[in-house]
Amino acid sequence: MRHVIALDVGGTGMKAALAGASGVAPRAGTPSLPHQARRPTGRERGPDAVVEGILDFAAELRAYGEQHFGEPAAAVGVAVPGIVDEERGIAAYSANLGWRDVPLRQLLTERLGGIPVALGHDVRTGGLAEGRIGAGKGADRFLFVPLGTGIAGAIGIDGRVEAGAHGFAGEIGHIVVRPGGPACPCGQRGCLERFASAAAVSEAWAAACGDPEADAADCAKAVASGDPNAVRVWQEAVDALADGLVTALTLLDPRTLIIGGGLAEAGETLFTPLRDAVRRRVTFQKLPEIVPAALGDTAGCLGAGLLAWDLLGHTNSTEVAP
Template identity: 55%
Template sequence: MRPTRTAARTVIALDVGGTFVKGGTLADGATALGHADRWYTRADRGPEAVLETVLACAEELAGHCPDAEAAGIAVPGIVDEESGLAVLAANLGWRGVPVQDWLAEHLGLPVAFGHDVRAGGLAEARAGAGRGCDDFLFVPVGTGIAAAAFSRGRALTGGHGAGGELGHVVVRPGGDRCHCGGHGCVETVASAAAIARRYSRATGWHGITAGEVRRRADRGDTVAAAIWAEAVEALADALATAVTLYDPERLVVGGGLARAGEAYVAPLREALARRLTFQTMPEVIAAELGDRAGCVGAALLAHDLLARRQAAAS
């Protein structure tokens, strides 16, 4: 049994992505991570190897924070937050993986489990660009693309836990095949992985990141400029659909590409405005927490779990 503590409680948190597993610690009442780290996911090794990596990362974090009282983990794809099940995470190869149970058993701690994008949106809602806004969309653009819709301050999960899969809105029918099995999803055009892949395919250059494609576009590379512009236009197509459906007050753009700030957000804002007719144009701004949002959100879920347990015991 862990001793009762008088100091601020601390949790560990993991945000599992297609490229990196990001981890950190968060004290109660804080909004900035304490110890933070990241590890390559290397999803090409298969689903079991990815799970082993996640457990090893959690154990390493626990070693840095031996007094942690809970853990939080956020994963991509379709999740069942009630049962702690990763129903389908295509980028990780996970199908029906009981992530919450396995992590709790491995660490010997209570574990909060959530969707990576909704966790990131929660972090932005409480400590970032979503503050003071009841109805907003959080859209991280990284290895993949998704969205979290917040209405009256609460995340919408959908009837089957699959709400917010913006990356699989078809914007280019008959286009490239997507991980989901469809063709022409916005994720195949506008994600960081797609931008890098399409540039490599067009030029023969390999090992190029989306950030490098943008820098080459800025230096006058016409191929890079065309691929970057098409990514912005395709994302604007998908966002126009989302705005029509959800009518958000604010659209918070996060993920790796949003690190470019107004250089990325301004053209996206303009492209979205051109597509809207009767819809009210939302405020479009960059997220404030960057790629830490999912990890901070997972930690907040863990603190919420501890608070519920304390309330139930009192």
């Protein structure tokens, strides 16, 4: 069976799969993958060990494909966090993983016997999957915004995700929504992710309730039970998020706005007030459909598979898995 290696590298874990090219699973309409595996990233051992772990994991996947599918993988797609030079195949910088200017495409190509390798940014790669086979399927223009430790975005246009001239397209988390607000690691003050990321909500709720172990999921539960302090914390986050999203939709005019990440797991506790807040803010803008992400934590891996098939020129708008 012809297949590719799909690898999603995170701050703490790596998700991988071998992906065929015959489309999505019948009837259910959800992607299926013939082989999946996970490994710890091992960042506590340093950046060189992380890189070696990626290479070893990819080699294991290649060997598995040869043994079980009768042929080696045709290509590799890899999604990594941080700043990514996709054209040159370099993982330029990642604060979480501690690396700088890692020629990951070259290293993987050499380790895997010369097969082609595509390297992508983790959020843009997840957005690619959501846009083609997930919540944005069929939308000619979409914006994918995962709300996790930070906030980033992926701008989708006609089945592709825009990287920008310098690889920074979609960094919605660093739109300033509260001028003069808390300092952000990026060097600005009042950035969106300082108010509306899962990490920001966790911090605000822990302070409000007096429990340093409380997190955003606890806040969402308290909102659902009517706790006034939780409602206040949550609404402040929703308002900041709506301000950032309206700025983005004013510039980008997406048909679909896809919200993912840990905060989106709150379901309608998030989406009902968020839709209302965005609706109140739009004037001349066309209100997009605001929907939850559909692929969960598999989006990055599925997107990496799409990158690999794109590299081979075999992907249409739905192909990713057998």
